[in-house]
Amino acid sequence: MTISSPDIIRAAGISRTFGKGAGAVTVLKDVNLSLPAGRLIAFKGRSGSGKTTLVNLLGALDRPTEGTILFGGRDIAALPERRRDEIRRGEMGLVFQSFALIPLMTALENVEFMLRIAGYPAAGRRAAAAEALEQVGLTPRMHHRPYELSGGEQQRTAIARAIAHKPKLILADEPTAELDSRTGLTIVKIFRDLVQQGLSVILTTHDPAIMEIVDQVYELEDGRIVAVH
Ligand SMILES: Nc1ncnc2c1ncn2[C@@H]1O[C@H](COP(=O)(O)OP(=O)(O)O)[C@@H](O)[C@H]1O
Numbered sequence: 001m002t003i004s005s006p007d008i009i010r011a012a013g014i015s016r017t018f019g020k021g022a023g024a025v026t027v028l029k030d031v032n033l034s035l036p037a038g039r040l041i042a043f044k045g046r047s048g049s050g051k052t053t054l055v056n057l058l059g060a061l062d063r064p065t066e067g068t069i070l071f072g073g074r075d076i077a078a079l080p081e082r083r084r085d086e087i088r089r090g091e092m093g094l095v096f097q098s099f100a101l102i103p104l105m106t107a108l109e110n111v112e113f114m115l116r117i118a119g120y121p122a123a124g125r126r127a128a129a130a131e132a133l134e135q136v137g138l139t140p141r142m143h144h145r146p147y148e149l150s151g152g153e154q155q156r157t158a159i160a161r162a163i164a165h166k167p168k169l170i171l172a173d174e175p176t177a178e179l180d181s182r183t184g185l186t187i188v189k190i191f192r193d194l195v196q197q198g199l200s201v202i203l204t205t206h207d208p209a210i211m212e213i214v215d216q217v218y219e220l221e222d223g224r225i226v227a228v229h
């Protein structure tokens with residue numbers, strides 16, 4: 001039986017041009033995407049193909065030059081910056097290649113700090129942070145600082161930070177690029193588990209082993225989606 005799921009995010013006629021006049025570079029060209037909710041989706045493509053640019057647009061970190069991006073029934077491309085910030089902080093979770101943890105804070109404090117920025121009620125922060133760290137299997141290490149954690153543990157902390165406020169969508173740009181391939185796979189398995197629990201995850205990668213365990217792969221080439229499998 002196939003259950004059709006609604007889309008978590010939909011992009012129509014997206015282009016992104018950087019710069020103006022003779023120096024203008026068009027990095028994304030007429031990208032159209034309808035990404036179903038509750039899936040683990042990968043954007044694949046060579047370096048420079050436009051993956052980061054696309055993730056930044058879907059995550060409301062950047063605006064398209066043309067086109068619409070529907071998320072939760074709104075065109076986030078057209079909303080004022082403040083609303084975009086609210087939506088990103090409240091309904092999305094971002095994970096980066098570089099982990100981007102605060103060095104002086106423990107794993108738990110890093111997650112709590114992000115909850116504070118997201119406007120999460122103070123009284124529930126500690127419990128929500130601890131729960132998120134448990135979801136990524138990091139409870140035994142939660143009082144350690146980043147330099148005391150392995151790369152994989154640091155990335156798991158960053159994932160906990162991205163999920164603690166219970167977003168609908170996780171966007172992860174090359175989340176395994178700084179990890180060895182075995183550790184990278186354990187990270188993707190965490191995303192698999194989160195999808196099992198109802199989250200939608202979009203990640204970028206060029207690791208062929210990762211393509212095997214995602215639900216759908218969108219292949220980018222020179223700023224266009226050239227294949228879906
Ligand atoms: N702010 C920017 N100004 C000009 N060119 C950019 C900018 N950001 C990205 N690009 C260019 O866009 C292309 C795609 O970049 P990117 O989205 O980072 O690709 P990927 O993540 O697939 O490696 C590259 O050629 C890059 O140099």
Ligand SMILES: [Mg+2]
Pocket residue numbers: 051052053173174
């Ligand atoms: Mg990139």
